[in-house]
Amino acid sequence: MSLQACTREVELREAITRGTWPLASSESLRAHVAVCRSCSTVARLAVGFRQVRAESMAAARIGSPGLLWWRAQLRRRNEAMERIGRPLVGAQIFALCVTLFAALAFVTYQVRQQGGFVEWLKDAAQSASTAMANLWPAAAADASGNWLLPMVALSVLAVAGGVVVFFSFDRS
Numbered sequence: 001m002s003l004q005a006c007t008r009e010v011e012l013r014e015a016i017t018r019g020t021w022p023l024a025s026s027e028s029l030r031a032h033v034a035v036c037r038s039c040s041t042v043a044r045l046a047v048g049f050r051q052v053r054a055e056s057m058a059a060a061r062i063g064s065p066g067l068l069w070w071r072a073q074l075r076r077r078n079e080a081m082e083r084i085g086r087p088l089v090g091a092q093i094f095a096l097c098v099t100l101f102a103a104l105a106f107v108t109y110q111v112r113q114q115g116g117f118v119e120w121l122k123d124a125a126q127s128a129s130t131a132m133a134n135l136w137p138a139a140a141a142d143a144s145g146n147w148l149l150p151m152v153a154l155s156v157l158a159v160a161g162g163v164v165v166f167f168s169f170d171r172s
Contacts, residue, residue, distance in 0.1 A: 006039050
């Protein structure tokens, strides 16, 4: 490879920069590029770069300004809703904890007082098991009043379903 540049290389680069290479350039310049190794390399590279640039510009097609504006507004609105929703979720969790604590305190108080609450709960359980025995087929109903296990299973299923639905929503 020679370090000497061709004297017509400047002329070739100007033609490439103006966009007149190869169709609108002079016949003598095209003949020189066909013979000169340095100029032919510059011309091939310029044509290759121009082709790659045209392909990448075609691939990087930008949407309409209205669509871009609408997407930006939608993204801004979703981010604002997420910022607003964070304290609400915290408040809901706090309210749930307070409610569970109050229910636990009430049940504990009633059990310690040995009031009618425990008897009322037993009577309600007995009447519920009798009602379930009347609703369910004889094979599914337990005559001994063992209704606690199916009710707990249904409750766990309902809570698990709620948790799954809560986390399945897209938060973007």
